[in-house]
Amino acid sequence: MQAAWQKLPWAVRLGFRTLRVDQVFPLVDRVVLVPDAATYVDELAKWSYTRGRWPVLIEDPVLAPMFVRRFKPAQLVRRESVKTPLPASVVERQKVLENIVVHAFGGSFTQSIKDIFAAQQYAPAGVIITSVDDPAWTAGVALAAGHGEPLLWMNQHWGGIDETLNDADAHALAKMTDDLVASCGYTYDAMGDDVDTITFCRSLPGKAIVKLAPAAQMGAGKPDEPVATSDFLGRHGDGFALRILRADLG
Secondary structure, eight states, X not given: OHHHHHHSOHHHHHHHHHHHHHHHSOBOSEEEEESSHHHHHHHHTTOBTTTBBOOEEEOOSSHHHHHHHHHOOSEEEEXXXXXXXOOSSXXXXXXXXXXXXXXXXXXXXXXXXXXXXXXXXXXOSEEEEEOTTSTTHHHXXXXXXXXXXXXXXXXXXOOOTTSEEOHHHHHHHHHHHHHHHHTTTOOOSSTTSSOOEEEEESOOOSEEOOXXXXXXXXXXOOTTSOEEHHHHTTBOTTSOSBSSSOEEOO
């Protein structure tokens, strides 16, 4: 059976791994609207592989109604604020969000994400990189808990999404990304390893000017033209082989 599994194309294996998590973590036909980030976190903390998961939206007058009309849930819940702010400390906020992932997969607050995955002999197909100082952390924690992926923290400022990274900063960002993934202890050197995807839920410059050998230039651009940051990240140092499938900028 293992030999037959290894013969499948890596993309097919990735699809099966993602489907497996979806099957054991059912989607409940419910949408919950919350007024603030603290209540959002409180609601996500109710997710578990036994109770399921459901969309949780910070209510606004435009996007939330659009989602509800399209999703057409059997149950629509509007919550009042928990009136307890999230911790001021970055480390404490990170721990609160990590605990959501741990609880979703049956762990206790004394365990880490890595601990609970190891106890279940589970290797995640991807990782989520975010920052508690970036508003996209709300998407990051939901993706991590909903898809069984570690939350990794990158709090450094790299510039706005409309900016362009220079060569030094682009390579520094790539190294930091690789180091974060490596810190999880899973293989990721080639497509088909443990970690095949990476998702950025934080702002990063959309382009980068990187110095690579002419043969390693990605796409049809010239050596001095910028490339998409999401194309540069996740490659080996030579610029050729992908070790990560995607790097989506939040």
